[in-house]
Amino acid sequence: MVKFPEKIPDSLARLLVVFLALVAAGAFVVLVVIPRPMKDVRLQWADDIKREQAKPVRYAGFHVCVECHGEIYEMKKKGYHRDLSCETCHGPAKAHTEDPDKVKPVIPAQRAFCPLCHAYNPSRPRGFPQINPVVHNPLKACASCHNPHDPKPPTTPKDCSACHGEIARTKAVSHHVMLACTTCHEVPRQHKISPRSVKPSKPQTREFCGKCHAKDARDKMAKDAPRVDLSEHGEKYVCWQCHYPHSPEVEN
Ligand code: HEC
Ligand code: HEC
Ligand code: HEC
Ligand code: HEC
Ligand code: HEC
Ligand code: HEC
Ligand code: HEC
Ligand code: HEC
DSSP: OOOOOSSOOHHHHHHHHHHHHHHHHHHHIIIIISOGGGTOHHHHHHHHHHHHHHSOOOOOOGGGGGGTOHHHHHHHHHSGGGGSOHHHHHOOOHHHHHSTTTOOOOOOOSTTSTHHHHBOOTTSOTTOOOBOTTTSSTTSOGGGTSBTTBOOOSSOOOSGGGTOHHHHHHHHTSTTTTSOHHHHOOOOGGGGTSTTTSOOOOOOSHHHHHHHHBTTOOOGGGGGOOOBOTTTTTTTSOGGGTSOTTSOOOOO
């Protein structure tokens, strides 16, 4: 049998006192010393809201601009930059709307500004208009050719190569050098003006290439074209799964 001592030994009693004193001190710190806002999330939220509300409002929103800059507002609404807010480019302009003669917003006229969005970068969405700022009409301000409030290209390029340079340069040194782009693509005129909304056709069938390459092909360009038997040659696939149409090559 374990035998308990009659009386708590002194050393243990002292430990107990120290322990209770610590608990009391801890409770005092938590309940009294730490101020309430440091413990209560609701109070913290309320304080945060007050702090944010006290900050001065710096942005006006683009609807305010229409009052005095109606023409620019209407122009931007119809152009490629319709989804950009005025203050994306001109910076916070609340102070300007309140005292337009004294406070002027920034005008981002330097060339380095537009490439923030338009410099070529492979991580941008496919089809987003991009340029290489080093070679794209260097040394002139972007706004000298593109109106920033309606930035359509200033001229309609005549050649496919203005916009499809890589394909044009590839085809120029290929076996298809004699074929015009329009031999294989029907290109509506509107494509050169709104290339992303009006798209040219692309060949859809094996028979299309067969116009020149089938055994019995009769196209006027077919004279020099090597022939294959369409019923056997690469039968299950369309031709451009094996031959890049802008530079068809055959390994020997
Ligand atoms: C209450 C009228 C008013 C409102 C609202 C207003 N502006 Fe202006 N803004 C003016 C006036 C007046 C000028 C000076 C025109 C001038 O110098 O020919 C001006 C000039 C400008 C300029 C040219 C600054 C310069 O250095 O030449 C810019 C940019 C501009 N405003 C942007 C904005 C934007 C962005 C908004 C909306 C957030 C806006 N404004 C709202 C009246 C207004
Ligand atoms: C893509 C950036 C961009 C956006 C968005 C933009 N601006 Fe501008 N804005 C410019 C640039 C760049 C200039 C200077 C043009 C120049 O140097 O010819 C300018 C010039 C101005 C000027 C002074 C010269 C002028 O043409 O009268 C005013 C006023 C102005 N912008 C107002 C606005 C308002 C209002 C909006 C929104 C409806 C807006 N801007 C949206 C870039 C922008
Ligand atoms: C905050 C990003 C942003 C900035 C800054 C910006 N743009 Fe744009 N830009 C766009 C967007 C978004 C479009 C529309 C793309 C679309 O329609 O798919 C566009 C379209 C264009 C186009 C039309 C291209 C085409 O398809 O033919 C031109 C040109 C252009 N911007 C020039 C400029 C110029 C010049 C500036 C500087 C004054 C500028 N951009 C600043 C976002 C920006
Ligand atoms: C000397 C006039 C000129 C200047 C300066 C200029 N551009 Fe252009 N930009 C054009 C022309 C013309 C086109 C039509 C396509 C082509 O022929 O290259 C174009 C096309 C574009 C396009 C459309 C590309 C596409 O794939 O649809 C964008 C975006 C563009 N420019 C942005 C800019 C930016 C940003 C700057 C300033 C860094 C700038 N441009 C300076 C004349 C100019
Ligand atoms: C102003 C610039 C421009 C000119 C000029 C131009 N294109 Fe395009 N083209 C584009 C753009 C931008 C796209 C869309 C690219 C994307 O969505 O990634 C496109 C897409 C295409 C496509 C693909 C369509 C699809 O459904 O994928 C073909 C094919 C094409 N162009 C052929 C041509 C031919 C042929 C010419 C000359 C007769 C030509 N383009 C002239 C800019 C142009
Ligand atoms: C021999 C026929 C032929 C000729 C000539 C031709 N293309 Fe194509 N092109 C095609 C085919 C087929 C496709 C579809 C490829 C695919 O879907 O993989 C295509 C696709 C395209 C595309 C879509 C993007 C891509 O690379 O797949 C563009 C842009 C294009 N062609 C532009 C041009 C331009 C510009 C020229 C003239 C410089 C041209 N093509 C000449 C047959 C041709
Ligand atoms: C309008 C006629 C025409 C059409 C349509 C055409 N081609 Fe051709 N193709 C030619 C001619 C001509 C040559 C031979 C040029 C030369 O090398 O003398 C050729 C060569 C080739 C070669 C051989 C390349 C080599 O290394 O010898 C291949 C592969 C080829 N084309 C594939 C295609 C495919 C795929 C299509 C459909 C997208 C197509 N062609 C559509 C006229 C055409
Ligand atoms: C499965 C892949 C594949 C497909 C699909 C395919 N080809 Fe080929 N093609 C080849 C290979 C590999 C060669 C080279 C070896 C040979 O001559 O069979 C070739 C060679 C050719 C040649 C050159 C023949 C010569 O005598 O020089 C032409 C022309 C050609 N193909 C056209 C086409 C056309 C047109 C189509 C669509 C109807 C097509 N090919 C589909 C793989 C393919």
